[in-house]
Amino acid sequence: MRVPVATFLTALLVASAQNPPRQTTPPRQNGAAPNQPAQNAPRGGFKFEATTQLVVVNLSAKDKDGNPIKGLKPADFTVTEDGKAQTIKVFEYQELEDTAIPAPASAPAPKPEPKKETPKPAPAPGPAALAKALEANVVKPVVATQIAPARPGEIKYKDRRLLVMFFDLTGMPIQDQMRSQGAALKFMQSQMTPSDLMAIMTFSNDLRVVEDFTDDRDLLAKDIKNLSIGEGTDIAGAVADDSSEDTGSAYTADDTEFNIFNTDRQLAALETAVRMLGSLSEKKALVYFASGMAKTGLDNEAQLRATINAAVRSNVAFYPIDARGLVAQAPLGDATKGSPGGQGMYSGSSSRSAQSNFQGQQETLYTLAADTGGKALLDNNDLGLGIVQAQKDIASYYILGYYSTNEALDGHFRRIKIQLNSAMASKLGKPLDYRTGYFASKEFKQFNSSDRERQLAEALLLGDPITDLSIAMEVDYFRLARTRYFVPVSVKIPGSDIELARHGTSETTRLDFIGQVKDAKGVIAGNVRDYIEVKLKDEAASQLSKRTLQYDTGFTLAPGAYTLKFLARDNETGKMGTFETKFTIPDLTTEPRFLPISSVVLSNQREKLDAAIATAERDRRLLTSDPLVQDGVKLVPSVTRVFKKDQDMYIYLEAYEPTAETTQPLVATVSFYRGKTKAFETAPLQVTEGLNAKSKALPVRFSVPMAKLQPGRYTCQVSVLDPTAKKFAFWRAPMVLVP
Numbered sequence: 211m212r213v214p215v216a217t218f219l220t221a222l223l224v225a226s227a228q229n230p231p232r233q234t235t236p237p238r239q240n241g242a243a244p245n246q247p248a249q250n251a252p253r254g255g256f257k258f259e260a261t262t263q264l265v266v267v268n269l270s271a272k273d274k275d276g277n278p279i280k281g282l283k284p285a286d287f288t289v290t291e292d293g294k295a296q297t298i299k300v301f302e303y304q305e306l307e308d309t310a311i312p313a314p315a316s317a318p319a320p321k322p323e324p325k326k327e328t329p330k331p332a333p334a335p336g337p338a339a340l341a342k343a344l345e346a347n348v349v350k351p352v353v354a355t356q357i358a359p360a361r362p363g364e365i366k367y368k369d370r371r372l373l374v375m376f377f378d379l380t381g382m383p384i385q386d387q388m389r390s391q392g393a394a395l396k397f398m399q400s401q402m403t404p405s406d407l408m409a410i411m412t413f414s415n416d417l418r419v420v421e422d423f424t425d426d427r428d429l430l431a432k433d434i435k436n437l438s439i440g441e442g443t444d445i446a447g448a449v450a451d452d453s454s455e456d457t458g459s460a461y462t463a464d465d466t467e468f469n470i471f472n473t474d475r476q477l478a479a480l481e482t483a484v485r486m487l488g489s490l491s492e493k494k495a496l497v498y499f500a501s502g503m504a505k506t507g508l509d510n511e512a513q514l515r516a517t518i519n520a521a522v523r524s525n526v527a528f529y530p531i532d533a534r535g536l537v538a539q540a541p542l543g544d545a546t547k548g549s550p551g552g553q554g555m556y557s558g559s560s561s562r563s564a565q566s567n568f569q570g571q572q573e574t575l576y577t578l579a580a581d582t583g584g585k586a587l588l589d590n591n592d593l594g595l596g597i598v599q600a601q602k603d604i605a606s607y608y609i610l611g612y613y614s615t616n617e618a619l620d621g622h623f624r625r626i627k628i629q630l631n632s633a634m635a636s637k638l639g640k641p642l643d644y645r646t647g648y649f650a651s652k653e654f655k656q657f658n659s660s661d662r663e664r665q666l667a668e669a670l671l672l673g674d675p676i677t678d679l680s681i682a683m684e685v686d687y688f689r690l691a692r693t694r695y696f697v698p699v700s701v702k703i704p705g706s707d708i709e710l711a712r713h714g715t716s717e718t719t720r721l722d723f724i725g726q727v728k729d730a731k732g733v734i735a736g737n738v739r740d741y742i743e744v745k746l747k748d749e750a751a752s753q754l755s756k757r758t759l760q761y762d763t764g765f766t767l768a769p770g771a772y773t774l775k776f777l778a779r780d781n782e783t784g785k786m787g788t789f790e791t792k793f794t795i796p797d798l799t800t801e802p803r804f805l806p807i808s809s810v811v812l813s814n815q816r817e818k819l820d821a822a823i824a825t826a827e828r829d830r831r832l833l834t835s836d837p838l839v840q841d842g843v844k845l846v847p848s849v850t851r852v853f854k855k856d857q858d859m860y861i862y863l864e865a866y867e868p869t870a871e872t873t874q875p876l877v878a879t880v881s882f883y884r885g886k887t888k889a890f891e892t893a894p895l896q897v898t899e900g901l902n903a904k905s906k907a908l909p910v911r912f913s914v915p916m917a918k919l920q921p922g923r924y925t926c927q928v929s930v931l932d933p934t935a936k937k938f939a940f941w942r943a944p945m946v947l948v949p
Contacts, residue, residue: 263614263651264362265291266300267644268493268525269628270607274639278606280305288629291614300611302365304492306405306604355419357409359489363611371405371604372423372492373597376483377437378476378500379414386533387439390499393531393593394434398427401598412437413479419486473504474513478677480528480578481517488524491609495584495600496521498530499593502571510683512675512775512788514574518581519649519674527584527603530575531596536589537568583645619651621672649674662781666724669786670777679707679778679787684849686809687795688837689866690905693768695795696835699725701761701776702849705754709782710746717751719744725776727765735772736765760846764836769797798866805937808864808907810928811838812945814857815846837864837909851926851945853916861912865897865930865939866905873901874934878910883925890918921949 267289271279284298360366375394379387398408402425410420410433421433480498487494521528572588579586585603587596616624625647630638649672669676682702687695701723710717720743727736742761746754761778775790798806819842838845845862853859867874876897882890892914901908910930924947929940 263617263619264300264611265296265614265624265626265648266363266491266525266609266611267626267628268607269610270605270643271630271638272605272640272643273637276639278305279634279637280606282608282630282634284610286631286634287610288631289610289612290627291612291616291624294615296612296615298610298612300363300365300491300609302368302491302609303606304365304609305369305606306371307403308602308605310401310403355422357419357486357490358422360491362489363491365491365609367407367423367490367492369405370407370423370492371403371601372407372409372487372490372494373600373604374409374411374483374487374494374496375434375597376411376413376480376496376498378479378498379412379438380476382499382501382533384439386501387437389535389593390531390533391434391437391439393597394499395431396594397597398430398434401594401601402427403601406601410434411483413476414438417479417482474510476500476503477513477517481513481520481677484517484521484524484526487526488520490525491611492525493604493607493609494524494526495604496526496528497597497600498528498575498578499533500530500575501534502532502568503574504567505570505574510677510681510789510791512790513677514577515673515790516675516677516788518578521578521582522645523648525645526582527600528578528582529584529587529596529600529603530579531587531593532572532575532589533593535591535593614650616650620668621650621674621676623647623649623673662722666722666777666779669779669788670724670726670775675788675790676777676786677788678785679780680704681776681778681787681789682849683774683776683789683791684847685774685791685793686811686847687767688808688864688905689798689806689907690766690835692799692868695767695769696764696837697767697795698762698764698836698838698847699774699776700847700849701763701778701789703759703761703778703787705757705759707785707787708744708754708759708780709785710744710751710754717746717748720781721759721761722779722781723761723763723776725763725774727767728773728775730771735767738763738765760849762844762846766835767795769795799868803937805930805932805935805939806866806868807930807939807941808837808866810861810863810941810943811845811847812851812926812943813845813848813860813862814853815848816843816860817846818843837907838862851943853945853947855916855919855921855947855949857916859912859914859916861910861914861928863910863928863930863941864905864907865910865932866907867901867932868906870901870906873897873899873908874932876908876910876930876932878912878928878930880912880914881927881929882919883927884922889920889924916947919947921947 269287271282273279280303282303284301287298289296289298358366377387377390382390402408404425407423407425408421408430409423410430412418412420420437421430424430480496483496487496572586575588576586578584585596585599587593587599590596610628614624626645628642628644629635630642680703684700685697686700687697690696703721708719708721710719720741722741723738725738726734729735740761740763742759744759771792771794773790773792775788777786777788779786798808819839836844838847845860861880865876865878878895878897880892881888892912895910895912897908897910912928924945925942926945927940927942929938931938
């Protein structure tokens, strides 16, 4: 936990400032040069700044019978951070009860009262009385509920157990929401203890704190019953593979295209929630109700790590509950959804895809729990067990706090070690239970050019990713030779995250980019360092919040598994964003039964290179290798795969004929499915020329008017057939069409 920077101005120094003593080189303040006064310091005064970091650790000490050890004192503990001894400044014992409060007895039926005479109406009040009554019944302004913070080091909830119920309505269909609601009500009515304080949060389009910590069971039950069942279910469980169902339902777009396929916003909501809880020194458990957390292919692993690290810093443990309970999957799906179509029903790929999707959704929940000290409740129909588990795990414990002797705000990991003195260690039945480290806070100031460059390079190596900027990324691959592939990388940033500075008649900013590709052994296989300068006139600048900025670069790599970490920084505000993903470049020559094809690029924009804002592909060799560039015009990938009805969809891919000397004709089609129903299919495209003699690539290009489709969610399928060799290939991906 970081204590805010304190600034002290003292009037007593004003007099001495009038006759300042001689000194050699004054210290730098806020990056100012020597002999230059600190910014915002009053004339004739001095400005002192002190930065301290209060680190709070919750520690559980149990004897050989599993009971909490009471009566320990600060002198009984030795605390070190990165091997350096720390002085305990905050010490408190939280004694929690484990006995549930009995359910309130039902109130007796009211006795009938004798009939009373109807009172005569009172005379109308006069103007003075009416004004007084109105003044006494002023309606209070409606203010959104928030988690009330605590002062640094304050133990706000003495001897209380803090539990948060978080309902992710975007990830749960109606039946799962009802089960979660029932489990929460059961716990509140019969399993709460006198030590329990509950808070309620929901997430649909945004994060909402329904109720701050309280032990009022009637109020909590009322809040749970008032949850809007069915809210946010339009994107629950969406998949686009052989196991997808035919829904035929209409679709309403979210506020921004970054929220349509990107499940990172669920993790970002959890990160925001734990940051709210960060000011509370007590141990906290967040019970997360969700129907898994689906992976879409556009997920940012850096966001998952940032959420976990924020929870560790805030002393919050995740207790995810899979609201689906125990699921027995039929090969073709159960009665709750439509059956899949195509040959996947007969080949078994439909069943394999469904099982893989299910396991992937639970894997994220398990990771959240395991890395924060919680436990995940999976494959169990009694959802209340997950809440009870969170309750039992927070037994009586100690709160230790110290001011770190390492004042650097560098974002690096600090390792904590706590030991009981030898006289007390003999009482322990199990090792001390506490978090073994944390990531330090990060502070970003106005640096000079060398400081900014160093900051960007260090941020790339941080174990705690920075996710202040939203980033979406697409990684593709195209074969150049047997062992070389060109890998274009497209990065998209919402304009609403960008700040502009006024310079003359235009508004400008600069975005810095740094990226690194590592192979499976951790060896650096490629890197990029670039920037773009954005300069917009008045009208265009005002529309930036509704638009996006896109940046492209590329690497030349061999087949294999890689990890790409990419970081962007807005130089106007210092905000940064990190995107990290794993990708695989297949060796397209190892499977002779199928037609080898490259990645498929969906686009809604073609741009002349001389009109582009900026690009990292300044190297002419990269430009000549990039298959998305033709005749000085670049095909810009649609990273989020969101299109409008008045646009055309441009589709590009390459099919490879490694042994061919001349073009072997191909036939290709593009189909759009809603579930298993084919909504539209293009006429077959005959490709009879264009074979690249060096890479043996045959380009395939489509242009599809989106006006032929109705707004909604679709699966785009590209099918390619080689009639001569009797080989085929197809590619599928989700996309969204908005009005």
